[in-house]
Amino acid sequence: MPLQLGARSAGIWRALTCPACRSRRVVVLLAAIILMSLGDLYMTLEHLTHVGMPEANPLAHAIIQYGSRSILIAWKLATVVLAVGILYYARRRWSAEAAALFCCGVLTWLSARWLDYSEQMLKVDTSFCPLVLGDDHRWVTLP
Numbered sequence: 174m175p176l177q178l179g180a181r182s183a184g185i186w187r188a189l190t191c192p193a194c195r196s197r198r199v200v201v202l203l204a205a206i207i208l209m210s211l212g213d214l215y216m217t218l219e220h221l222t223h224v225g226m227p228e229a230n231p232l233a234h235a236i237i238q239y240g241s242r243s244i245l246i247a248w249k250l251a252t253v254v255l256a257v258g259i260l261y262y263a264r265r266r267w268s269a270e271a272a273a274l275f276c277c278g279v280l281t282w283l284s285a286r287w288l289d290y291s292e293q294m295l296k297v298d299t300s301f302c303p304l305v306l307g308d309d310h311r312w313v314t315l316p
Contacts (some may be wrong), residue, residue: 192267199264202273203257209280210253216287217249218242218315224294225314237313245315 220226221237228234236248256276263269 195267195270196264199260199270199273202270202277203260203264206257206260206273206276206280207253209277209284210249213280213283213287214246214249216291217245220290220294221245221313221315225312226290228313234313237315240316242315 217226222242228237233248236245239245260269260273260276
C-alpha cells in the first residue's frame with residue numbers, strides 16, 4: 174500500500190509540474206478566475222444597489238457613475254473575457270501560467286476583502302452611510 178501512495182503522489186507531482194500538463198493547469202486556473210470574477214460582480218452589484226460602497230478605481234468609478242447595471246455588467250464581463258481569452262490563447266507558455274496564478278491570487282485576496290467588507294457592513298447602521306459618506310468622492314451607488 175505505501176508503494177501505491179508513493180506512486181500516486183509522484184503522479185500528482187508530475188501533473189502539477191510537467192510542462193506537457195501546463196495547458197490543463199492553466200484551464201483550471203482560468204475556470205477559477207471566471208468563478209471568482211462572477212462572485213466579485215455579484216458582490217459589487219449587491220453593495221451598489223443596497224447601500225453603496227467606496228470605489229477607488231477611477232475607471233470603475235466612472236462606469237458606475239453612468240447609473241446603469243447593464244453597462245457595469247458588460248464592462249466587467251468584457252474585461253474578464255478579454256483576460257481569460259488572452260491567457261487561454263497563450264496557455265502552453267509558462268508566462269500564461271504565471272499570469273493565471275497571479276490573477277487567482279489577486280481574486281482570492283479580493284474575495285477575502287469582500288467577505289471582510291460584508292461582515293463589517295453587517296455591524297453598521299447602513300441607513301446613515303449615504304448621509305455620512307455621501308460627501309466622499311469615492312462613494313457610489315446604483316439605483
